[in-house]
Amino acid sequence: MRNTVVDLFDVVKCYPGVRALDGVSAGFAAGTFSAVMGPSGSGKSTLLHCAAGLDRPDSGQVKLGGHEIGRLREPKLTETRRRLVGFVFQTYNLLDSLSVWHNVLLPQRLAGVRPDRAWAREVVRRVGLSGRENDRPAQLSGGQRQRVALARALAARPEVIFADEPTGALDLATGREVLGLLREAVDELGTTIVMVTHDPAAAAWADRVVFLADGRVVAQLDNPSAEKVAAQMTAVSAR
Numbered sequence: 113m114r115n116t117v118v119d120l121f122d123v124v125k126c127y128p129g130v131r132a133l134d135g136v137s138a139g140f141a142a143g144t145f146s147a148v149m150g151p152s153g154s155g156k157s158t159l160l161h162c163a164a165g166l167d168r169p170d171s172g173q174v175k176l177g178g179h180e181i182g183r184l185r186e187p188k189l190t191e192t193r194r195r196l197v198g199f200v201f202q203t204y205n206l207l208d209s210l211s212v213w214h215n216v217l218l219p220q221r222l223a224g225v226r227p228d229r230a231w232a233r234e235v236v237r238r239v240g241l242s243g244r245e246n247d248r249p250a251q252l253s254g255g256q257r258q259r260v261a262l263a264r265a266l267a268a269r270p271e272v273i274f275a276d277e278p279t280g281a282l283d284l285a286t287g288r289e290v291l292g293l294l295r296e297a298v299d300e301l302g303t304t305i306v307m308v309t310h311d312p313a314a315a316a317w318a319d320r321v322v323f324l325a326d327g328r329v330v331a332q333l334d335n336p337s338a339e340k341v342a343a344q345m346t347a348v349s350a351r
């Protein structure tokens with residue numbers, strides 16, 4: 113059995129008029145790639161935010177790298193998140209005024225950590241952006257920008273990367289390249305990845321898919337194929 117890096121126990125999160133998470137328990141094992149799927153409004157982003165310590169559950173527990181984050185107060189929570197977690201978003205969230213290189217190093221700078229430049233160079237190489245370090249995001253394609261975002265996430269050697277629709281803004285071929293890089297991060301670097309996606313073909317790159325409906329985990333699929341994921345999504349949506 114692998115250790116779990118992220119654990120949710122009976123997590124409830126309500127917004128006015130809606131139980132976005134209605135008692136979610138899920139564990140994400142170290143060095144594995146998980147996808148989270150479900151109909152629109154089923155709670156995927158809320159799960160990601162609670163798991164990453166960006167949002168606090170109303171009840172239940174979230175453990176991140178062995179820390180129960182509900183017990184952490186600021187600034188310890190932010191410090192723990194910066195140490196353990198990397199993020200990749202659909203819209204890249206790069207700073208346009210900074211070069212590729214400075215975007216990659218930014219989270220460590222913000223955390224007050226001296227960046228490991230040799231490792232940063234290696235992750236920039238891994239994502240295929242060697243030679244583009246001095247470019248600004250505006251000079252790059254969408255796929256290249258997402259590669260920068262991935263390098264930025266990897267540069268701090270996080271235990272887990274949370275990816276919210278990382279291929280949502282990319283064309284099919286470019287999306288596949290980014291998914292291949294996420295897969296490599298898991299297989300070669302031992303990173304744990306939790307990715308929200310609407311796309312069964314993207315989810316098929318994961319080791320496991322967790323399906324949400326109405327704020328609950330309603331199914332899980334190991335070693336998914338796009339066909340099996342699509343069939344399960346149809347079943348989940350028809351509930």
Ligand SMILES: Nc1ncnc2c1ncn2[C@@H]1O[C@H](COP(=O)(O)OP(=O)(O)OP(=O)(O)O)[C@@H](O)[C@H]1O
Nearest residue numbers: 127128130132150151152153154155156157158159
């Ligand atoms: N900040 C918020 N304030 C109020 N309601 C919210 C907030 N965030 C989410 N919700 C509500 O919680 C429910 C779950 O939302 P969430 O964004 O987690 O779903 P999702 O599965 O990620 O949806 P989508 O696929 O459309 O992004 C929805 O009913 C949503 O409207």
